[in-house]
Every structure is written in C-alpha cells, then in structure tokens.
Amino acid sequence: MTNNSFELAGSRRTVEAIPKKKKKWYKGKPVVSVVVLLLIVLGCLCAEMIMTKDPTYMDLLNYNKAPDKEFLFGTDTMGRDIFSMIWYGGRISLMIGGLSTVISTFIAVVIGAFSGVAPAWLDELIMRFTEIFLSIPTLLLIILLQAIMGDANILSLSFVIGVTSWTSIAKVVRTEVRQIRNSEYIIAARCMGAGFFRILWKHLVPNFFSSIMFMVVMNVRTAMISEATLSFMGIGLPIEVITWGSMLSLSDKALMTGSWWIILIPGLFLITTVLCLTNIGNACREQTNRKESNF
Secondary structure (H helix, E strand, O other): OOHHHOOOOOOOOOOOOOOOOOOOOOOOOOHHHHHHHHHHHHHHHOHHHHOOOOOOOOOHHHOOOOOOOOOOOOEOOOOOEHHHHHHHHHHHHHHHHHHHHHHHHHHHHHHHHHHHHOOHHHHHHHHHHHHHHHHOOHHHHHHHHHHHHOOOOHHHHHHHHHHOOOHHHHHHHHHHHHHHOOOHHHHHHHHOOOOHHHHHHHHHHHHHHHHHHHHHHHHHHHHHHHHHHHHHHOOOOOOOOOOHHHHHOOHHHHHHHOOHHHHHHHHHHHHHHHHHHHHHHHHHHHHHHHHHHOO
C-alpha cells in the first residue's frame, strides 16, 4: 500500500480560482447615445461653421427641391435650405429644452424641499396643490399661460413650459427630504443658525440630486417635444423663428406636394435627440437604483 492511498483528516483539495474577467468600462452605459447627442449638440453650437446657406434666405426659384449636391437636405416650401435650418434651428430647440428644465428643476427643488421640512398640515396642503396641478393636462396649461403672456418668444415659451413641468420632481424631492431632514448634520446646521436655502444647497441637494437626475434629463426631452407640438399646432414660436418644431409645422403643405424630406429630416433629428436623452435618462435611473440596492 502506498502513501498516496491516505489523506489527512480535515484536509481539503484546493481549487484554483478562476480569474474574473474585468468588466469593460463602457458595458451598461449609453455610450452610443452620448456620442450621437454630443455630435448633434456640437453641430448646433457650431452651426455657422457647418451651414452651407443662409437658413433664413427664401430662394423662391428652388422651393420644394429634393436633396442634391447643392441642397444636401433639400429645400422647404419657401425655398430655405433644410441642411442649414437643421443646425441653426436645433440650437433654439435645445436652448428651449435646457432653459425650461432649469426653471422646472429650480421650482421643484424649492417647493419639494420646503414641503419636506414643513409641518404636517402645511406639507399636506402643498401636496394637495401639487396633485391638483398635476391632474391638469400639461398642454392645456401651456396654451392657457402662453395666451395670457401674449406673443410667444424663446424666453416666454421656456418659462411657460418650465412652470408647468415641476410637479413630478417636487414629489420625489419631498420624499427624499423627509427621509433625511432629522439627520444629525441637518439638525447641527439648524442649531448653528443656517437658513433654509443654505441647508438646501449645502446639505439636501447633494443627497437627493442623484435620485432626480433621471427626471431632469427626461424634462429636457419633454420640453423639446412640447415646443415641437406647439409649433406644429401653429401656436408656438412665429414661423420666422427656425426650430425643429416650426420646420415640422410645414408638414401639411409638404404632404400635399409630396415633399417627404421636409417632414422626414427634421423629424429624424428630433426623434434621435429624444431617444438619446431617453437612453441617458434610463441609464441614470439604473445607476441610482444600483447604488441604493448596495446600501
């Protein structure tokens, strides 16, 4: 009998650990959406360097012209170069989306945080008002407020869209603030005489901003869609103000003349931007959920 027939009691056979493959940094991240969105934004910001024609010039000799070497994306019913209009008008559409999101986020953070630290009766009153405001169709509110403000321009339209799209974020902020309002560092800040806004920006916002990042990104998308919808209905910005929405407002004439490029190209740019923002927003939400599940 050989020694190989015996084993020490309690000994275990060692199993070689299989090295885990290192996860690539871009896995699970919306890289394609970020790259495409950056290209569109950079193209709009550098519109003067890209445009081949004056986007406001009406060349009546070349109206409804299909895409060719001179007019890369064709011309619209007024003879304007669509390629130049896309980049020039996209800048205004993105500006409206960004401005309205800043306004809505500011209102939501202030109201939501105030409701979160307010007494029970005041918190209940603010939440009932928020729910009533949320129950009214947003488009109806935008039309009503814009009619009160008069003729639409970039600032007024951004303001109207912003003040009608804060409710969902405010409810999330209120919930997050109520969970941390009795934390030691919040109580210490109050004892040291810190005011509401100082506590809000220094202590509350850093703790709940990741939770609302998804909704902030989505608000940019919603604002751009709202602007396009209003322009399509003929109650948005004036026709001489070029945006992707105002370009789509010419779709009825384009359908009658069979000029598919007038509808398709602005629509593709708007849909692509909206889809990119949606993917980025979903990625932010998944990242937040992943962090919360680790605690």
